[in-house]
Each structure stands twice: as structure tokens, then as C-alpha cells.
Amino acid sequence: MTGKRKRGGGLGLLHHAKTITGNNGGGLRTGKSLKPQQTRQIIRRFHQLQKNKHAILTRLRQFYDISGCKYEVIKQDKLYRESFNSFKIPAKYCDNEIYKIDSTLSRSDLVEILAKIDSEIEQRGGIEKYQTASAQGQTSKRGGDSSKKLIEWLRTEKYAFKIGNDVTALEIGCLSPRNAISTSGIFTSVIKIDLNSQDPLILQQDFMKRPLPKNKTEKFNLISCSLVLNFVPSHEERGKMLKRITKFLKEPKDDNSIMSSLFLVLPLPCVSNSRYFDNTQLLKIMESIGFEQTFYHEAKKVAYWLFDWNGKLKRARFSKRELHSRSNGNNFCITI
């Protein structure tokens, strides 16, 4: 495999992706303060590359035995290292182009594309750059910290009686230890975790690998999952994350006196412009794992939900099927 193939041919390169926002990207630049359009481009490109990477790793499993398919093992592959080191992001490169991963690709094709994706992510500044872009989107000038909406809801009568002396929270995908969840004074403790911590007050941890609570004191009254599910690369894993969240929530009481809630935020197009998903489907999935919506708010670009957990999990299955035939729709989906 030479790796010298024309763009648009060989190696599944490259075709235009339908992004969640439906916009095309331009070039990315580095720099401390990013313009809103640049932050959106960085976030979008990062999500595309992550999705591609996940598809490649899934396909690669068929070529390796389980132990050989470990990512760390693939990264030692000579072809991987050569492709990683030689890849340069083309000067004229549309950020909306993605690799086409299909069954025609051989093992070496897949390893080569994986190396190019990893190289592109590194050249673009890695997950840190993505997080900077996300954090800048959180500044008050840019519409701000999504957890303000949560605090506004928790201060309503509906929740006032559930806020006692010992109310705890877990924030999955935390970029700032100074956001409204942490500064509201509502919670006695807020455990903040992220795949890539940007602050000593944020624990570096993959929620999917966080040890399950051993007793009720290790469970939380509130879990925040804001703009995280759309970061998770596959619809199956998004469903798994939602189910896993239930294992970390305090047991609800019949009189509803205990807070056991989930704050969820998604980019609006996930529910407004997907071929495979919408708000009705989300609510069906949530209901099947015991969540009842208490608040919903649709902003221009983002949708917010607050759910109470009733502890009742049903044996329901939700697969990926077309719900809306939208030629410009995105492919966001959650399955269980």
C-alpha cells in the first residue's frame, strides 16, 4: 500500500459530510481567541474525525484477534507510524470532507486512514484545541454556560423542596470548575470529570469507565451531561451512556422528595434535523429507562432538558431507522 492516492479515490477519501449543523467548514487557524465561526468549525471537524476513527476501529476488529486490535498495538504498526508522520493537512482542504469507511477497505487501508486522522487531530491541536473552542462557546459573550439553565430550573418551586442539606452532583464532560453548577451553592459537592481535564479541579476520567457506585452515598442527586452525548461517536455508545447514568443516580422515593435528575443538553439539530432522531424518539428512549421530562427549553442552537428519574427500567429496544426523509438531514441517532 503506497498511500499515494488521489483525493476522492482509493482509501475511501473523501466525500462531503452532512454535519449536525448542516454548514460547510473552512480552514482552521490557531490562536487564543477564536471567532465564533472558527470555534464551530473546530468542534465540527473534531466530531467528524472522532466518528471516522470510531468506524475504523470497529472495522479493524475483523482483522485482528481481540488482543491485537488494541489501539496501542495498532499505533506500533510500521504503516501507521509512516502514514502518521508523513500526513500533512492539504492547504486547500474543505473541513467538511470525511473519509468514507466501507467494507471495500483492507486492513492496511484502515490503518493508514486511522494514522491520517490521528495526525490531523494532532496537527489541529488535539483534544485541547477542541476543548478550548468548546469553552469559548461557554463564555457569557457567546451565549454562555449551559448550566445556568439548569440552575434557573432548580430554583423553581418544583425543585425547591428537593434541595436539602446534602445534594450532590456529577458533571460529565466538565470544561470549567467555575460554571453555574459549581458556583450556585445548591450542591454540597460537585464531582467534575472529563476525558481530558483542563483544570486540577476536574478529574480526568472516562465516565464509561468510572467505577460503579458501591453504595448509595456514592450516587448522585443530579448528573449533568451537557453537549457530551453528541461527542460520543456511535449511536450504540450514546444509548449505553444514558443507561449507565441511571446506575449513578440516587434511588428515587415515591413521594418524590429526593432529587434524582439528569440535565441533558444537545445541539438543537440532533433533534430538529436528523434523519434518524427527533425529540419524540428521545423522550421514548428516556421513558424506557425511567426518565420523565420536567423541563425543556429550545434555544437557537441548543436544546436543554431536565429529567427526573423514577427508577423504572423497561426492556425496550430502539434501533436506528429513518424517521424523516430529509435530503439535508444529519445522521445523529441514539439506540438502546
Ligand SMILES: C[S@@+](CC[C@H](N)C(=O)[O-])C[C@H]1O[C@@H](n2cnc3c(N)ncnc32)[C@H](O)[C@@H]1O
Ligand atoms: C463539547 S464539550 C462540552 C463541555 C460542557 N459540558 C458544555 O456544556 O459546554 C464535551 C466534553 O465532554 C467530554 N467527554 C466526552 N465523552 C466523555 C466521557 N465518556 N467521559 C468524560 N468526559 C467526556 C469531552 O472530553 C469534552 O471535554
